[in-house]
Amino acid sequence: MPTSLTVRPLTAPEFNARVVPALSVREAENGLPLGIAQRLALQPEAAVGALLLGVESAGTIVGAAVWTPPHDIVVTRLPEGAAARIATECARSGWAITGASGPEGHGLELAEQLAGLSKAAVRLRLRQRVYQLTSVNPVPRAAGAMRRASAPADVDLVARWYAEFAEEARLAHPMGPRDWASATIASGSAFLWEDATAGCLACLSRETPNGRAIGPVYTPPAARRRGYATSLVAQLSQDVLTSGKRFACLFTDDANPTSNHIYESIGFCFICRYDAYSLVPRVE
Numbered sequence: 001m002p003t004s005l006t007v008r009p010l011t012a013p014e015f016n017a018r019v020v021p022a023l024s025v026r027e028a029e030n031g032l033p034l035g036i037a038q039r040l041a042l043q044p045e046a047a048v049g050a051l052l053l054g055v056e057s058a059g060t061i062v063g064a065a066v067w068t069p070p071h072d073i074v075v076t077r078l079p080e081g082a083a084a085r086i087a088t089e090c091a092r093s094g095w096a097i098t099g100a101s102g103p104e105g106h107g108l109e110l111a112e113q114l115a116g117l118s119k120a121a122v123r124l125r126l127r128q129r130v131y132q133l134t135s136v137n138p139v140p141r142a143a144g145a146m147r148r149a150s151a152p153a154d155v156d157l158v159a160r161w162y163a164e165f166a167e168e169a170r171l172a173h174p175m176g177p178r179d180w181a182s183a184t185i186a187s188g189s190a191f192l193w194e195d196a197t198a199g200c201l202a203c204l205s206r207e208t209p210n211g212r213a214i215g216p217v218y219t220p221p222a223a224r225r226r227g228y229a230t231s232l233v234a235q236l237s238q239d240v241l242t243s244g245k246r247f248a249c250l251f252t253d254d255a256n257p258t259s260n261h262i263y264e265s266i267g268f269c270f271i272c273r274y275d276a277y278s279l280v281p282r283v284e
Contacts (some may be wrong), residue, residue: 034208143195
């Protein structure tokens with residue numbers, strides 16, 4: 001294990017000042033830890049119980065990990081030996097971590113290190129892809145138009161679709177559907193494609209210095225194959241770029257070629273694979 005590596009717990013302001021600039025070299029790939037760190041810096045009360053770790057080598061940031069319970073610990077690409085040091089820091093601090101996510105095998109490496117210290121087993125929960133868009137391709141638009149979801153009229157619908165999305169996407173720790181819908185609508189981040197009636201939901205989520213994530217995106221089964229998701233995501237992506245961001249990004253299910261093709265047709269380009277793993281009690 002390289003002796004020059006150190007893992008340091010940081011406050012949200014420290015993480016944003018020291019780690020975020022280094023992670024922004026791969027901004028779309030690192031959008032999840034970057035977005036979490038930015039939110040924690042803006043909402044100090046949300047940082048209670050969170051764990052922000054910077055990985056350094058000779059004073060230079062070379063990786064990071066972010067954990068907000070009860071979710072997965074999210075890790076960036078790491079140099080050799082860093083996953084073991086992160087796992088040791090988590091075990092020393094007594095953190096009850098039940099999953100790990102990260103790009104291109106690094107989430108698996110950390111999950112295995114954590115499992116070795118806690119006598120847990122590692123289970124693959126979800127294979128994902130990260131996509132990035134810097135310009136929107138001209139795509140056929142479906143009948144209807146995008147509108148911002150409003151309260152209280154749309155809360156029940158958005159809550160129901162979020163619950164269906166969470167089940168279909170196998171979210172490990174979904175929020176209460178109605179609480180999530182109310183908060184997302186109140187923030188102005190939920191949008192519907194409406195063709196006589198609402199046919200698709202897409203939301204704006206975390207921000208990074210130069211990007212904005214889109215998700216979740218959900219079309220109920222009865223409204224699929226009508227172009228609603230293509231139209232809604234294309235317009236929302238253009239709005240992100242028009243707002244001054246350099247790119248939009250999103251996560252997709254690696255096993256869903258239909259949705260991946262839709263996003264590629266809009267102009268999203270593959271950045272990396274990004275997998276999620278659960279730590280479960282080992283059966284002796």
